Amino acid sequence: MKYNQLGKTGVLVSELCLGTMTFGGKGYWQAIGELPQNEVNQLVKTAIDNKINFIDTANAYSEGLSEIMLGKAITELGINRQQVVIATKLRIRMGEGANQVGLSRLHIADSVNDSLTRLNMSHIDLLYIHGVDPLTPLEETMRGLEDVVRAGKVRYIGISNHPAWMVVKANSYAEKMGWTKFCALQNYYTIASRDIEREIVPMAISEGLGIMPWSPLAGGFLSGKYTRHNEKAGDSRRDNFDFPPINKEKAYDIIDVMTEIGNEHQASAARVALAWMLSKQYVTSIIVGAKRNDQLLDNIAATQLVLTAEQLEKLDKISALSPEYPGWMVERQATGRMPE
Numbered sequence: 001m002k003y004n005q006l007g008k009t010g011v012l013v014s015e016l017c018l019g020t021m022t023f024g025g026k027g028y029w030q031a032i033g034e035l036p037q038n039e040v041n042q043l044v045k046t047a048i049d050n051k052i053n054f055i056d057t058a059n060a061y062s063e064g065l066s067e068i069m070l071g072k073a074i075t076e077l078g079i080n081r082q083q084v085v086i087a088t089k090l091r092i093r094m095g096e097g098a099n100q101v102g103l104s105r106l107h108i109a110d111s112v113n114d115s116l117t118r119l120n121m122s123h124i125d126l127l128y129i130h131g132v133d134p135l136t137p138l139e140e141t142m143r144g145l146e147d148v149v150r151a152g153k154v155r156y157i158g159i160s161n162h163p164a165w166m167v168v169k170a171n172s173y174a175e176k177m178g179w180t181k182f183c184a185l186q187n188y189y190t191i192a193s194r195d196i197e198r199e200i201v202p203m204a205i206s207e208g209l210g211i212m213p214w215s216p217l218a219g220g221f222l223s224g225k226y227t228r229h230n231e232k233a234g235d236s237r238r239d240n241f242d243f244p245p246i247n248k249e250k251a252y253d254i255i256d257v258m259t260e261i262g263n264e265h266q267a268s269a270a271r272v273a274l275a276w277m278l279s280k281q282y283v284t285s286i287i288v289g290a291k292r293n294d295q296l297l298d299n300i301a302a303t304q305l306v307l308t309a310e311q312l313e314k315l316d317k318i319s320a321l322s323p324e325y326p327g328w329m330v331e332r333q334a335t336g337r338m339p340e
């Protein structure tokens with residue numbers, strides 16, 4: 001397991017991060033996974049035993065149950081709190097009240113207090129805002145985040161599911177005010193959905209932000225169990241829960257190539273998909289999900305899979321994005337401009 005710098009901070013996080021969306025299975029999250037505490041403990045133990053030091057949850061996962069079960073697992077397994085980097089998020093509705101949602105200063109304060117209670121922890125290492133709130137001005141959100149950092153409840157902040165321009169605008173404002181800036185991004189990124197390479201990746205490189213891809217197997221679709229000839233895998237969430245969006249025809253072409261390359265290494269397509277992503281320098285830590293321990297072990301094994309330059313080229317080519325303006329014009333005008 002390699003460790004990478006969390007943005008420009010002095011914190012090191014493992015190249016894989018354990019996702020916790022399968023913990024509990026309450027409400028909307030029931031379709032994703034319904035792991036009971038003993039299986040949660042097993043997944044957390046497997047992660048820690050294999051040197052993963054980074055765990056990702058959210059206030060809303062299983063309506064708060066994911067945070068509760070994660071906190072319990074850490075206590076019951078006797079894990080030293082200082083050996084793990086715990087990330088959580090806020091933005092999704094947490095109750096019926098008009099203000100139990102969003103990115104207002106009010107809700108940031110309430111949500112962080114509630115997360116700390118559920119996690120049974122004194123602080124959150126990394127707090128992400130979970131998506132755009134069209135109502136709250138970015139300036140208010142940055143002030144709310146600065147408050148919880150100054151109060152010692154949160155150590156670093158990150159931003160998820162935002163367009164590139166908003167990240168830069170928010171960080172520029174925080175810099176102007178002398179406040180805490182986002183150090184990490186959390187975005188949907190898979191070998192079959194490379195959209196972030198257009199605007200978000202170049203922005204992250206330019207700004208020194210860490211990139212934490214979520215749903216790296218598109219919720220299991222890219223694990224190898226779904227093919228053009230086998231659209232149902234049985235007891236798998238993608239059978240009935242069609243999220244996140246993916247161009248299935250394109251994905252099937254990519255799965256064919258990943259399976260072929262996997263066979264050359266006696267490895268699953270899932271492992272190939274993750275190894276491809278690990279080969280990208282700009283990726284800090286991939287947030288892997290698992291419903292079973294063997295899946296997590298398979299995903300961890302991706303850190304040992306070294307794909308050849310030829311295999312990586314094949315994967316890059318089959319999964320390439322279609323040209324889109326202004327990207328193609330930027331590329332065209334760069335020709336001959338940079339020194340060799």
Ligand SMILES: NC(=O)c1ccc[n+]([C@@H]2O[C@H](COP(=O)([O-])OP(=O)(O)OC[C@H]3O[C@@H](n4cnc5c(N)ncnc54)[C@H](OP(=O)(O)O)[C@@H]3O)[C@@H](O)[C@H]2O)c1
Pocket residue numbers: 018019020021022032033056057130160161186187213214215216217218219220221223225235236237238268270271287288289290291292294295296298299
């Ligand atoms: N910021 C955000 O908006 C956001 C959104 C979504 C997720 N996340 C974070 O990202 C984490 C990961 O997301 P995800 O669960 O969607 O990740 P994923 O890796 O795309 O999907 C995980 C699912 O795929 C299947 N799977 C995983 N490994 C497998 C393997 N080796 N072989 C076969 N099947 C395998 C399992 O489901 P089945 O057995 O049911 O097929 C597993 O639950 C979440 O836990 C959460 O922390 C963040």
